[in-house]
Amino acid sequence: MTTKKEQRRIKIKYRIRKRVNGTAQRPRMSVFRSNKGIYVQIIDDSWYNTEKPFKALVVKKHPKRKEEVEFMPKGRTLVSASSAGLEKMSKMEQAAKVGELIAEKAKAAGITSVVFDRNGYLYHGRVKQLADAARKGGLNF
16 A cells, blocks of 8 residues: 555656656666665666666567567666665665766766656655766766
């Protein structure tokens, strides 16, 4: 059962997502915050998948095109505090470290600018810390 606070966040999330879309040139960097950690994805919304270097290699045909494309199912987390082994740090330190890691991975993939999707969370605290660390790491948004 969702709480009123979570329902409010989901409404804000949908309002944001109407305007924020990722493209192949400028993908969307989506943030999810839980009580235990913070998670980040880089998503190309034109294909609804995460960026090539991070995705599982599954070959499918694009419905409108004839060529086969590498495709990863929607919703794979790219960098998280738990996957980076940061459980013993404070949550703010985890967020900063995850921001640095996502910037490194994105730069290795040739991505320099992204659209930031705060996913209904306030741009404050851990979300802001993650964004600032990603900017310092070289991502533009």
